[in-house]
Amino acid sequence: MVLVLALGDLHIPHRAPDLPAKFKSMLVPGKIQHIICTGNLCIKQEVHDYLKSLCPDMHVTRGEYDEDARYPETKTLTIGQFKLGLCHGHQVIPWGDLDSLAMLQRQLDVDILVTGHTHQFKAYKHEGGVVINPGSATGAYSSITYDVNPSFVLMDIDALRVVVYVYELIDGEVKVDKIDFKKTATAHSAH
Amino acid sequence: MTSGGIEDEEKWLAEGIAGLQHNAFYMHRALDSNNLKDALKYSAQMLSELRTSRLSPHKYYDLYMRAFDELRKLEMFFKEEARRGCSIIDLYELVQHAGNILPRLYLLCTVGSVYIKSKEAPAKDVLKDLVEMCRGIQHPLRGLFLRSYLSQVSRDKLPDIGSEYEGDADTVMDAVEFVLQNFTEMNKLWVRMQQQGPAREKEKREKERSELRDLVGKNLHVLSQIEGVDLDMYKDTVLPRVLEQVVNCKDELAQYYLMDCIIQVFPDEYHLQTLETLLGACPQLQPTVDIKTVLSQLMERLSNYAASSAEVLPEFLQVEAFTKLSNAIGKVIEAQVDMPVVGAVTLYVSLLTFTLRVHPDRLDYVDQVLGACVKKLSGKARIEDAKATKQIVALLSAPLEKYNDIVTALNLSNYPLVMDHLDNATNKVMAVVIIQSIMKNNTYISTDDKVEALFQLIKGLIKDLDGSLVEELDEEDFKEEQNSVARLIHMLHNDDPEEMLKIICTVRKHILTGGPKRLPFTVPPLIFSALKLIRQLQGQDGDVVGEDVPATPKKIFQLLNQTIEALSSVPSPELALRLYLQCAEAANDCDLEPVAYEFFTQAFILYEEEIADSKAQVTAIHLIIGTLQRMNVFGVENRDTLTHKATGYSAKLLKKPDQCKAVYACSHLFWVDDQDGVKDGERVLLCLKRALRIANAAQQMANVTRGSSGPVTLFVEILNKYLYFFEKGNPQITSAAIQGLIELITNEMQSDTTTDPFADAFFASSLRYIQFQKQKGGGMGEKYESIKV
Numbered sequence: 015m016v017l018v019l020a021l022g023d024l025h026i027p028h029r030a031p032d033l034p035a036k037f038k039s040m041l042v043p044g045k046i047q048h049i050i051c052t053g054n055l056c057i058k059q060e061v062h063d064y065l066k067s068l069c070p071d072m073h074v075t076r077g078e079y080d081e082d083a084r085y086p087e088t089k090t091l092t093i094g095q096f097k098l099g100l101c102h103g104h105q106v107i108p109w110g111d112l113d114s115l116a117m118l119q120r121q122l123d124v125d126i127l128v129t130g131h132t133h134q135f136k137a138y139k140h141e142g143g144v145v146i147n148p149g150s151a152t153g154a155y156s157s158i159t160y161d162v163n164p165s166f167v168l169m170d171i172d173a174l175r176v177v178v179y180v181y182e183l184i185d186g187e188v189k190v191d192k193i194d195f196k197k198t199a200t201a202h203s204a205h
Numbered sequence: 206m207t208s209g210g211i212e213d214e215e216k217w218l219a220e221g222i223a224g225l226q227h228n229a230f231y232m233h234r235a236l237d238s239n240n241l242k243d244a245l246k247y248s249a250q251m252l253s254e255l256r257t258s259r260l261s262p263h264k265y266y267d268l269y270m271r272a273f274d275e276l277r278k279l280e281m282f283f284k285e286e287a288r289r290g291c292s293i294i295d296l297y298e299l300v301q302h303a304g305n306i307l308p309r310l311y312l313l314c315t316v317g318s319v320y321i322k323s324k325e326a327p328a329k330d331v332l333k334d335l336v337e338m339c340r341g342i343q344h345p346l347r348g349l350f351l352r353s354y355l356s357q358v359s360r361d362k363l364p365d366i367g368s369e370y371e372g373d374a375d376t377v378m379d380a381v382e383f384v385l386q387n388f389t390e391m392n393k394l395w396v397r398m399q400q401q402g403p404a405r406e407k408e409k410r411e412k413e414r415s416e417l418r419d420l421v422g423k424n425l426h427v428l429s430q431i432e433g434v435d436l437d438m439y440k441d442t443v444l445p446r447v448l449e450q451v452v453n454c455k456d457e458l459a460q461y462y463l464m465d466c467i468i469q470v471f472p473d474e475y476h477l478q479t480l481e482t483l484l485g486a487c488p489q490l491q492p493t494v495d496i497k498t499v500l501s502q503l504m505e506r507l508s509n510y511a512a513s514s515a516e517v518l519p520e521f522l523q524v525e526a527f528t529k530l531s532n533a534i535g536k537v538i539e540a541q542v543d544m545p546v547v548g549a550v551t552l553y554v555s556l557l558t559f560t561l562r563v564h565p566d567r568l569d570y571v572d573q574v575l576g577a578c579v580k581k582l583s584g585k586a587r588i589e590d591a592k593a594t595k596q597i598v599a600l601l602s603a604p605l606e607k608y609n610d611i612v613t614a615l616n617l618s619n620y621p622l623v624m625d626h627l628d629n630a631t632n633k634v635m636a637v638v639i640i641q642s643i644m645k646n647n648t649y650i651s652t653d654d655k656v657e658a659l660f661q662l663i664k665g666l667i668k669d670l671d672g673s674l675v676e677e678l679d680e681e682d683f684k685e686e687q688n689s690v691a692r693l694i695h696m697l698h699n700d701d702p703e704e705m706l707k708i709i710c711t712v713r714k715h716i717l718t719g720g721p722k723r724l725p726f727t728v729p730p731l732i733f734s735a736l737k738l739i740r741q742l743q744g745q746d747g748d749v750v751g752e753d754v755p756a757t758p759k760k761i762f763q764l765l766n767q768t769i770e771a772l773s774s775v776p777s778p779e780l781a782l783r784l785y786l787q788c789a790e791a792a793n794d795c796d797l798e799p800v801a802y803e804f805f806t807q808a809f810i811l812y813e814e815e816i817a818d819s820k821a822q823v824t825a826i827h828l829i830i831g832t833l834q835r836m837n838v839f840g841v842e843n844r845d846t847l848t849h850k851a852t853g854y855s856a857k858l859l860k861k862p863d864q865c866k867a868v869y870a871c872s873h874l875f876w877v878d879d880q881d882g883v884k885d886g887e888r889v890l891l892c893l894k895r896a897l898r899i900a901n902a903a904q905q906m907a908n909v910t911r912g913s914s915g916p917v918t919l920f921v922e923i924l925n926k927y928l929y930f931f932e933k934g935n936p937q938i939t940s941a942a943i944q945g946l947i948e949l950i951t952n953e954m955q956s957d958t959t960t961d962p963f964a965d966a967f968f969a970s971s972l973r974y975i976q977f978q979k980q981k982g983g984g985m986g987e988k989y990e991s992i993k994v
Contacts, residue, residue, distance in 0.1 A: 027691035028729040117925040120970040141977040157790035
């Protein structure tokens with residue numbers, strides 16, 4: 015059982031002052047094995063360092079407002095049996111378009127693609143795998159999505175199965191939902 | 206004193222102890238054999254050791270304690286004698302025959318103890334006799350210890366209420382008289398020590414006096430323990446008499462210690478009820494007494510008392526504690542003209558702590574304290590002393606911590622005036638403290654006037670204060686500072702659009718004074734705050750016709766335009782471009798075509814003129830394309846102009862691969878899913894073909910420069926785009942074209958000398974996708990039927 019925290023688009027301090035208190039109290043160091051962050055933190059010291067304190071294995075890709083311009087455009091990593099791809103998503107036009115994102119997924123050759131930019135949570139399965147958008151962890155303003163609720167995703171990866179838990183802060187209460195995905199054992203990856 | 210002095214003292218002490226033990230031994234023998242005469246003889250000899258003048262207080266104490274222990278045995282013997290029928294009165298008389306006065310008096314006190322216990326005479330008579338007799342010893346050290354002995358042995362024999370020694374003749378008043386007298390005499394002896402010896406040894410004397418102070422203070426402790434000393438007796442007798450001695454002794458050491466002692470030893474309710482008397486003594490003390498510490502102690506005790514239970518609070522109001530303390534402090538500060546600033550501020554900090562504990566709802570009191578502090582500070586330059594600064598910060602932080610609500614602190618008119626006296630660096634530190642308090646407590650500030658007041662307080666962070674032109678502030682610290690201001694902006698909010706707009710204008714006014722270094726931090730949060738307001742107004746449709754409502758999206762967009770313009774002074778073109786695009790999208794949602802067009806124009810101008818870095822250009826053009834793709838407010842002409850520009854710039858990016866990607870991204874500008882108007886299949890194809898040409902050119906370049914063909918990834922990407930539009934039903938995209946592309950790629954990969962695993966995998970998964978779609982059946986399957994993989 016490997017826990018992966020996926021979050022992004024915090025936009026601190028441009029669009030939000032901080033993570034919601036209820037989220038902060040849930041995110042405790044030592045419980046999570048990996049963090050993948052879609053980007054737009056924005057400030058290094060506060061947010062990047064805070065996330066690193068939760069878990070040292072942290073991966074970030076560049077959002078268009080990130081202070082640190084050296085984050086990569088895309089990243090791939092393997093966790094257990096799954097190959098994960100990470101990209102902020104402003105590079106994929108049209109923004110939020112699932113077919114275009116599927117193309118990126120094929121290009122990175124990953125089972126799970128995690129992107130952001132739209133600030134709207136999505137978990138979508140297609141023949142090539144799963145596309146996940148953890149939304150905005152702070153509920154930051156978005157020109158694309160109205161009424162953004164703060165959200166983040168926790169993935170529990172266990173052999174060929176991943177359970178995606180989405181945590182959303184709606185009207186002051188944290189609501190959790192979960193979605194199951196199974197990877198078919200056929201060797202997709204061209205090794 | 207020579208270094209041999211200490212050694213000498215050790216020697217003398219040893220000698221004294223030896224002598225004492227020697228005589229004690231014989232005394233024990235006498236006690237064992239009931240030999241009263243010898244017992245008295247040897248005990249007197251033993252006590253003679255206490256006649257020494259050669260020991261320091263510390264060493265004398267050692268000797269005294271040993272004597273004390275021996276005298277306990279003697280006392281027990283006397284008790285036995287009395288039981289056996291020996292007349293205690295005779296004994297009392299007998300011991301007075303001892304040769305030297307000091308041993309005589311120790312013995313007298315010892316017998317006196319037994320005498321009182323026997324009840325053969327009223328306690329008060331014996332006590333009176335003893336306390337008077339002790340006057341025989343005027344030597345300070347010896348006198349103090351003697352009287353201390355008297356105090357110790359009489360402790361449990363005072364005619365207190367409910368004690369066995371109370372009677373018709375003996376009252377609590379007698380007990381109090383006795384202790385007061387002993388106290389007065391002891392204090393006089395103690396003060397007299399100051400005069401002994403040469404002037405150069407003053408420090409040594411003070412140290413020695415310090416060691417003895419508890420002997421004097423013990424009397425006050427005893428007084429506090431007497432049950433019969435109720436509030437009235439304390440008020441009428443005890444306190445006035447004690448204060449009289451304190452004031453009259455005119456000794457700095459004694460006054461400071463005893464004032465402190467009074468405060469610590471007697472109950473807080475007594476202090477409350479005698480506040481005027483107690484405070485009245487303060488100006489009468491020696492000017493060198495550290496009265497501010499005394500007052501601070503008093504206020505702290507009273508603060509704790511107030512915090513202990515809510516029931517005592519009305520008492521504070523009833524005795525007008527605040528006014529009395531406030532006046533007393535004022536008098537002290539006035540009287541001690543040379544008091545350093547830190548002293549005065551410390552006093553005010555104590556008073557403020559007191560006020561916040563006891564009268565938290567009385568903001569006028571709190572403001573009064575701050576005002577008094579301002580008065581003391583006025584006329585002086587900015588505070589440079591670190592300790593004083595620290596105290597002022599404590600003064601300013603106290604209301605923040607107490608109220609947890611910055612709005613309350615903003616109501617204190619003197620608060621900003623106090624802040625003005627801090628030096629620039631500390632002013633900023635305080636401003637950060639204020640912001641942190643707001644963030645920690647999640648306080649929202651929701652009126653324009655409060656926002657204005659807040660920004661006045663934190664002005665040290667907002668702009669360069671006069672006198673601090675080039676502040677050598679560490680870059681990291683500066684960033685942290687400005688980021689906290691940025692976060693603060695999100696806490697300024699009101700649901701009412703009119704009020705919110707006022708707030709935005711006020712914030713804007715202030716941050717625009719910040720200069721180029723601060724604008725990149727402070728402008729974005731303001732822009733997004735305004736965009737949120739616009740979105741809120743979008744929802745409300747009711748624009749009351751004819752009424753000049755200030756809060757309209759149009760007006761706000763004007764404001765936004767002017768604000769983003771300010772970033773050109775930094776310069777911050779990339780940030781400005783992003784913000785213009787955000788505004789364009791918002792204008793699109795408000796159906797304001799000219800406004801949206803204007804924002805795009807500004808973005809393009811920045812792109813053309815300011816963004817030269819190729820990597821930055823790539824991101825910027827994708828942002829422009831992505832935003833433009835979502836626009837639905839533009840008429841055909843405007844849309845065409847902007848699209849043409851976007852595609853033009855895409856093709857002009859420096860690196861060929863970047864050109865290719867940007868151009869095929871532009872294909873989406875001609876096909877938007879939810880708008881039947883924009884589905885120009887031909888121009889989509891044109892874009893994709895152009896992208897292909899660029900990809901080809903890139904391949905050829907790679908051939909020339911590296912001797913091998915470049916990666917086929919670009920072709921695979923373009924293939925995927927073909928598939929995209931094929932599925933969307935673009936009639937210009939044929940299965941034949943797709944087939945052709947597939948073959949092209951396959952050939953390229955076969956003829957490739959170097960293998961690129963990423964490109965291979967991408968192509969493989971793309972083919973898998975096609976296969977999958979074929980197998981889907983239905984409409985999709987049909988579409989894909991003719992494509993062979």
